[in-house]
Amino acid sequence: MSILTTEQQEIKRAAREFVAKHIIPNAAEYDRKGEFHPFLLEAAKESRIFTMAIPKKYGGLGYDALTQALVAEEWGYGCGGMGTTLAAGVLGMDSVLLVGNDEQKQRYFDAIVKGGLSAFALTEPGAGSDAAAVRTTAVRSGDDYVLNGTKCFITNGGYASVYVILAKTDPSKGVKGISAFIVEKGRAGFTVGATDHKLGIRSSNTVELLLKDVHIPAGNLLGKEGDGMKIAMMTLDLGRQLIAALALGIAQRALDECVKYLQKRFPGKMQPGQTLQFKLADMQIQVEAARESLHHTVRLRDSGAPFSKESAMAKALCGDVAMAVTSQAVSLMGSYGYTSVIAKAMRDAKIMQVYEGTNQIQRLVIARAVLSPAPAAGAGQKAA
Amino acid sequence: MPKCLVCYKWTLDEKDIKIKPDDLSLDASRAKGKISDFDRNAIEEATLIQEQHGGAVHALSYGTSAVKQSLKDVLSRGPETVYWIADNSAQTADACVTANVLAATIRKLGSYDLIICGEGSSDLFNQQTAARLAALLGLPCVTYVEKLSVEGDTVKATRKLADGTEVATVKGPVVLSVLGTINKPRIPTLKQVLGAAKKPNKEIKIADLGLNAEALQPKAVHKSVKGFVAKRKNIVYKEPNAAANVGKLTSSLAAEGVR
């Protein structure tokens, strides 16, 4: 783990306390019911944690990337579903932060600061990994854009007050014809469709969004027409780090529970044999290595250095580690694991390999970066 | 106490057959054999009759050497014995040859009260076996049978036709072909599967049937069998108004010859 400043340690400790008080005692019940957790937004109001990505000048906490990752890891430790609510909320804010003008930032961030939730809507039934295949349209009409289409698998979609939605402004242009828009809840024609019931992160709200002749003012366009995909990719580069942090939290939780279980099962002088010890050691190595990878990535970002490849690496690694560690833990903990909170962690871990860009997409990004022609002399020396 | 004979065909399971994309030829190398679907219904119907009225159920099949793989399968489904003819001629046999072989065999085996076939085979679905058998044996024939009942020496059959149902009653020996809807073939229990090995089967040699060369000469010859793949034209009509699109669609269909 990175060596943290006192402030970062304090924020991490406060997050841990919050999670222990509000998330851990309730996670199993919301998972079982598969219901969203409005109580959590209430509970988090005082800490303002949902504004952690918003700059201070707009009323947010303005946490840097490392601090956000510390918080997200604690939330993932408590519950992947509730952690997803937090992480997905940051996505929309990140888009606005990256390219929004001052007025847009004011408007969007204000809604969050006031206690609203945010959602980021890119995915469609025909546009998953092939994000460029977006078919939702945005047609200019006077001072408005009119949006039509369907989005699916949108986290927080049923509870957000503000959304960033990707739509096609120019069908003839392919990827360069996609634009990004701010859409507010309550716009006529903008409704929430079916809710998806999932294998894991069950308390996270995952819905369809239906747009039928939704009018939004032209001032809701983020950046320029045609910037949409670029904005989305830059946003996901940031979002991936939070997802990686969530995954890390899930993995650490599984490891900790496994240790507790073994200590109980082999009390006093009894020790689990080498086989078990080594499996634990391997889990510890994986979790710690994943954490270092993530912390390196967020430090790159906080220092202003390029970090896209590292984001992809951290996301892929943390997701894969979460899956490996949780499933190893369930196996080792036998029937106890299969009937306990660890089984939930394993279910929650699976999505970490899928959303925000499948780990296959991450590998494409990484491979492309690795295979591209070597830069001029000095290659391999990254600005620290 | 009716004596039933079920004629069945051992075919390739079509779900295992792959179509080669380049020339649409069939790759059946991994295809397993199965009792033709409606023949399975025929076996089940005969078994049901026997369970209700007593009597006997025999099975008969004419095929290539592959027919030997069918014996235990058939015997696990009710028949007490199975007669089989394994001959290369089955490879190219048409409905005419098949019927000749089966009829000659049946004349040797003796008389049956009911000779039951499936309405058509899973692979060719010629729907000719029952009718041809009946003609050769000089027996009445009832096809498209959806429901069957036996009362003494009378058989009552309900036929499902395109425009309605028809009930036929027949006194005395009869050839029937049954539809897939007539019953639901049972799943053989393990004991029935293991018991099949203990039941007798008898090979019948084609040479012993007294058929001349002409009777074994197919009149219909298969030159090739190819797969069929639907090819989509993927034409999209993108006129701004619906009426224009409909107009374009109808002209296009007319040009393809659709009336």
Add this chain to the structure above:
Amino acid sequence: MNFQLTEEQQLIEQSARDFAKEYLDPITGQLDHTGEFPEAVVKELANHDFLGLHLPTEVGGAGAGFVSYVAVIESLSRSCAAVASIMNNQAMASYAIQHWGSELQKKQYVQALVKGETIGAFAIYEHGSTPGIGPDALVATKSEGGYVLKGIKAYVRNAGAAQVYVAFAVTDPADPKSLTAFVVAAGVTGLKVEAALPTMGLKGCPVAHVVFDNVAVPDTAVLGAVKSGSDIATRILALASVAEAAQTVGIGQAAVEHAAAYAKQRVQFGKPVATLQAVQTLLAEALTDCYLARLGLRSTAQLVEDGKPFETEAAMVKSFLARLGSKILIDTCQVEGGMGYSETMPLPRLFRDIAGTTLLDAPADFPDYTVAASIA
């Protein structure tokens, strides 16, 4: 060496496939949802001779061998692994009683188990690391004409639904080697089944702790010889390893087939995703794992059928699948992307089910030790 199933074995496998299609497919989703013990389906299993598959015809069984058994378990697991679990646990109880039981015990239970009139359970594990060790270990204290059982058996499958338990207790709390098997009727005074535990998958096969609160049983309740419990348990758990492996393979195979069908029709980047090498690799590895695991478990099953020693091979199969873990489902869910995470699709249920077939329930007893012992 013949790696193909015999004709009979193929027919039995086909019957099991047809049975699964007819009786399991229609109820699988609902069963996963309610977790209610599927009595009607168990009755049908009995009607089709599955519950007595491995037992001699004299007791109403089908007398089929262990290869047929694992082929059936795999076929059923492709549709509903929970029902396969019920069948496996039933078989563990019926096999134990048939093999080591007294004439009285056999007469009392075997035919009823074969007919599905009695449900059986196998109670071996405890909260402690090894049966016989720990504060809740099941102890059988000698009494006049019998024993008094006190302790807790943990994570007993079929518990609650079962009318008879084959339970393992130490007659001497200081000596784990005194483990003894007992046949205990569910209704006996002092036996209490706790609330069914919330399992991740395999819902419908109940799992619960069974508390023995001074349960008095006669001497005739002992199964086999006193202190022979370890041998009995070892043998049955070895057989169960192979049977569970068949479950894993069945679930995995179903997942691969579903994911492949999905990938062929899911178009992204202008082509079905099945054309992408990344997807092909995931599917190919999963299919390969199923194929090789199947070979291993069937070859081991053949050893069982031939009456040859098989414990090492059974441990190898278990070890291999424990290493594989849920990889097949982790990867096939991945192929289906977001849809593979939605409970409207079957893969999430298969994901939850397969994890229950590779559990290492006795940390002290890993399969690797058995294998290592064979080459020591």
